[in-house]
Amino acid sequence: MVLNWRGLSNKFVFSLNAKQKLFLRMKRYYILPLVLSAVLVASCGKNGEKKTDEVARNETSLKDNPLMEKSDLPFEAPHFDKIKNKDFKPAIEAGIEKKKQEIDEIANNPEAPSFENTFVALEKSGQELSRVLGVFYLLSSANTNDTIQKVEEEMAPRLAALNDAIYLNDTLFQRVKAIHKKVGDLDLDKESKRLVNYYYEQFVLAGPNLPEEKKEKLKKLNGKRAELMTKFSNTLLAAAKESAYVVSDADKLKGLSDAELQSAKDKAASHGHEGKYELPLQNTTQQPDLQKMEDRDARKELFEHSINRAEHGDSTDTRDIILQLAEVRAKQADLLGYDNYAEWNLQDQMAKSPKAVEDLLSQIVPAATEKAKNEAKELQKLIDASGKDFDLEPWDWNYYAEKLRKAKYDLDEDQIKPYFVLDSVLENGVFYAAHQLYGINFKERNDIPVYQDDVRVFEVRDKDGSSIGLFYCDYFKRDNKGGGAWMSNIIEQSYLLDEKPVIYNVCNFHKPSKGEPALLTYDNVVTMFHEFGHALHGFFADQKYPSLSGTNVARDFVEFPSQFNEHWALYPKVLKNYAKHYKTGEVIPQELVDKIKKAATFNQGYLMTELLASAQLDMQWHTISADDDVSDVDQFEKKALKRTHLNLDEVPPRYRSSYFQHIWGNGYAAGYYAYIWTDMLNADAYSWFEENGGLTRENGQRFRDMILSKGNTEDYNKMFKNFRGHAPDITPMLEEHGLLED
Helix, strand or coil: CEEECCCCCHHHCCCCCCEEECCCCCCCCCCCCCCCCCCCCCCCCCCCCCCCHHHHHHHHHHCCCCCCCCCCCHHHCCCCCCCCHHHHHHHHHHHHHHHHHHHHHHHCCCCCCCHHHHHHHHHHCCHHHHHHHHHHHHHHHHCCCHHHHHHHHHHHHHHHHHHHHHHCCHHHHHHHHHHHHCHHHCCCCHHHHHHHHHHHHHHHHHCCCCCHHHHHHHHHHHHHHHHHHHHHHHHHHHHHHHCCEEECCHHHHECECHHHHHHHHHHHHHCCCCCCEEECCCCCCCCHHHHCCCCHHHHHHHHHHHHCCCCCCCCCCCHHHHHHHHHHHHHHHHHCCCCCHHHHHCCCCCCCCHHHHHHHHHHHHHHHHHHHHHHHHHHHHHHHHCCCCCCCCHHHHHHHHHHHHHHHHCCCHHHHHHHCEHHHHHHHHHHHHHHHHHCCEEEECCCCCCCCCCCEEEEEECCCCCEEEEEEEEEECCCCCCCCCEEEEEECCECCCCECCEEEEEEEECCCCCCCCCECCHHHHHHHHHHHHHHHHHHCCCCCCHHHCCCCCCHHHHHHHHHHHHHHHCCHHHHHHHCECCCCCCECCHHHHHHHHHHHHCCHHHHHHHHHHHHHHHHHHCCCCCCCCCCCHHHHHHHHHHHCCCCCCCCCCCCCHHHCHHHHCCCCCCCCCHHHHHHHHHHHHHHHHHHCCCCCHHHHHHHHHHHHCCCCCCCHHHHHHHHHCCCCCCHHHHHHCCCCCC
């Protein structure tokens, strides 16, 4: 997923690098509040206004603050060795004040509006704030603490107010509108014209044409929305931590390997539970360990810890936040003249409308649910054949699906993992595939400070040896890290600002005990390829203007490069280069590879149905109107799943409403469908590669030139059609998932 703090939804986010991506991206993008928060309403002051008391108070604390100046490290990489928690608040406050002054100067410029004094000036504004937030949002998502969370909650309202001071600034909008009216007559290059249209669209969607009374209401709603998003993220993080599954009896975890048991024991000890075992929760409903745990009661307990994590009626319960947030978004849309939030949010997406999303999802639901029901029957037969007397439940699915997979394909995850060593997957798989396709190379940089000991840093170099950017990778789960996996930028590529991308990938893999290798599941491997696909999208950015650069594209396009990159994980030339046994060095046997491929469509009914269920929950929450009275999260969820024909008892949503970080805490509101939409794009694009020789430098260069380097400079449908030769076709995706009728 991508956490894109600049381009994923600028409608309520000012044009600067903020909490990105995520997502996540769908990860994917981001994770975390994309649009920050606020109940405070601020406005830009007049030119020549005296320093605010706040700035005066902070002058002392800004002295020697490493966030106040550009870093002297390569690529302006952050000085994580010097940055302290106390540095963030004064630096953000100073950045806000500077941004306000710059916006005021642009809006009140006595000269006639021009492209340079309006749009270029907007792109150059807020660099100090962007620099601080690029670092801050990395840490708040991947390595947070009480201080950072407090700063985030404090600053969110003020950042949202700053956003309003820009996009609801009528004086500024009149300049934008004046240039937009005559853009066709101006001597501008293609990207510059796109920037004019982009800003105009963002302003219009933000509501600058509203009467002042409605603007004030919208400002308050914008602030409340941002405040609630931040609150949801922090509450959910606490909920997941509190709901970790802790047991005293190792027999309850029978089925886990000795290394996994030791890891669970170490985790428990680190939290003061000496002699016990702890299984931390990942952000999805189903938990990885459920496919191994033999004790059915323990499976049920772990599953219930997961599915009820944020519904205990205490301080970690998120349901009241959700009700408030859904209501606020519906009211925002109503004020802006739209029937619902989804209708407003999809205006600048590839899909364009909720109807287009519904049309896509409805094409897949019957085939996916029918396949899932047939899979459930197979699993029930397996249960019956084993002499057990119970009906299949959600906590049984992964356990018996793994048994069935072994029986049908003789495929055992424990047979595969020894060939998937994290470092080899990264360097000999992910990096190798990128080199084969795009000619790029990677050099580890041990001289760049990191924010946590597990983090590695690589310099990325192009085929001609020139430096492209810097890549941080942070793969192991921590209690102070958000769930899931995502990519984002600390610094975004821009020729205007003379900046190269500094990008990170964050995942949540189990960290092995000391001295043990980090062995991955095949799903983990795919996740690494996926997130690096986002990174490639950022590294190959070739834009002048930061707002249009790299991954700052529509949500239903941003997952396309990442999902496409997953295909290379099993590509023979790539697989044999990285999949080597950690003890013997033996390349993964073709027999195992064949089993992985044959099992590719196994359990796809379940996986697609849980994904569709979450996508529809998202759309149902965001198609309520301002007049709808929703008072019970669980009842709403049940009715929504029934209405969309996705209420299968054995197949819960991948994310239930109460822990759906993508839509309540990150930038995927009314956008989670994008994972399915971009899956269609990626499968169709890969079919082109298959038709034209597969993994070759020529093909990679074509994809880089026509997709990865374009950013948000062209119409997405046109961009895809130029590459593929026709509009997106759903058939390759259905075929890939085994959902086509025989």
